Amino acid sequence: MANDRLRALEDVEKEIAVILQCAGNIVLELSKEKHNGGLLDRQLSQFMGSVNRVESELSSQIRYLTQVATGQPHEGSTYSSRKDCQMALNRAEYARVKLGELGRTCEILLDPQT
Secondary structure, eight states: OHHHHHHHHHHHHHHHHHHHHHHHHHHHHHHSSSOOHHHHHHHHHHHHHHHHHHHHHHHHHHHHHHHHHHTOOOTTOOHHHHHHHHHHHHHHHHHHHHHHHHHHHHHHHHOTTO
16 A cells, blocks of 8 residues: 555656656747647646646545545554554453453352351
8 A cells, every 4th residue: 555655656756757848848848939740748747637636636645545544444543453452452451450340349249157
């Protein structure tokens, strides 16, 4: 799971490189006296597509990190299960102590020697 997230961030990094390359190509083409409209359209389309992919993936990463940071259940998390298990163990220990106290009280009440 963590490897998938890291790979996705590496893909974002590559898309950002594509964005910068497209932006450079667009600026270069616009600096010419005679523009190639088809090239500009293709570069702009690729630029916008890459920006949209980067925005989408970064939003997904932020949503995931928000879930992790707020303790909400998320894929790959065992925190909730571990917490539930620990609470169950605490309740079992509490019940054992209370039953022991009850047993001692019953022995005292039922013991005819006192």
